[in-house]
Amino acid sequence: MTISPPTPYVPALDLLRWQFDLTWSLFEYHLERIEPDDFLWEPAANCWTLRRSPDGTWAPDWADTEPDPVPVPTIAWLSWHMGWWWSVAADHAQGRTPRERSDITWPGAGTPTVEWLRALRKDWLTALAGLTTTDLATTAPFPWPKDPQHTVAHMIAWVNAELMKNVAEIGQLRLQRAAARG
Numbered sequence: 001m002t003i004s005p006p007t008p009y010v011p012a013l014d015l016l017r018w019q020f021d022l023t024w025s026l027f028e029y030h031l032e033r034i035e036p037d038d039f040l041w042e043p044a045a046n047c048w049t050l051r052r053s054p055d056g057t058w059a060p061d062w063a064d065t066e067p068d069p070v071p072v073p074t075i076a077w078l079s080w081h082m083g084w085w086w087s088v089a090a091d092h093a094q095g096r097t098p099r100e101r102s103d104i105t106w107p108g109a110g111t112p113t114v115e116w117l118r119a120l121r122k123d124w125l126t127a128l129a130g131l132t133t134t135d136l137a138t139t140a141p142f143p144w145p146k147d148p149q150h151t152v153a154h155m156i157a158w159v160n161a162e163l164m165k166n167v168a169e170i171g172q173l174r175l176q177r178a179a180a181r182g
Contacts, residue, residue: 012136016156017128023160024121027167030174031117036110039076041177049074050106058106075173079113080106082166085143086120089159092142093127093152128156 010018040049048061048071060080061071073081084104091098107116136153143158144150 011133012153013128013131013133013156016153016160019160020124020128020156020163023164023167026171027117027163030167030171031114034075034110034114034170034174038174038177039079039109039113040074041173042072042074043173043176044072046071047074048072048077050076050080058108060106062101073169075170076106076109076113078166078170078173079117080104082163083116083120085162086124086159089142089155090120090123090127093124093155094130098142124159 042049046069050058050060053059058076058080060077083106084101087104088098090096107113131152136151136156138152139146139148140150140152140155142155144154
């Protein structure tokens with residue numbers, strides 16, 4: 001009988017960071033190819049997007065109770081949504097006062113949003129770099145406040161999962177629009 005060598009131990013934060021980096025590398029594929037017109041393209045009649053407010057800022061379509069059927073989001077809406085949950089997660093991870101949903105302003109189609117998302121990545125990496133193994137075991141401040149069943153490690157895993165989902169949605173919408181243009 002052959003005995004395989006033991007699998008090397010990978011510390012939790014290293015594994016979570018590896019997963020984040022993998023997901024981000026898949027996102028870069030789309031960020032490098034996305035066009036300004038991709039952001040506000042509406043793939044269906046029942047769609048959530050961002051619309052200009054009277055003051056010139058972008059306001060997301062929103063409902064406090066999820067509608068049925070759920071509207072198809074545009075890339076603009078998805079990128080704003082990422083900016084919202086990711087900003088709040090980074091605020092919590094770095095001990096800052098978390099922003100409200102209404103405080104998150106989408107910068108606009110094209111380069112401004114791509115640069116914004118890349119800046120959010122850097123802010124998140126700063127948050128991760130400041131964490132210790134002990135921090136990972138503390139109660140998560142977000143998105144499950146005061147729930148001892150969920151730790152900071154769970155929050156980081158949630159960010160990775162949410163990012164992975166949003167990246168896949170943005171990538172699929174970008175590919176569908178490219179295919180529709182022929």
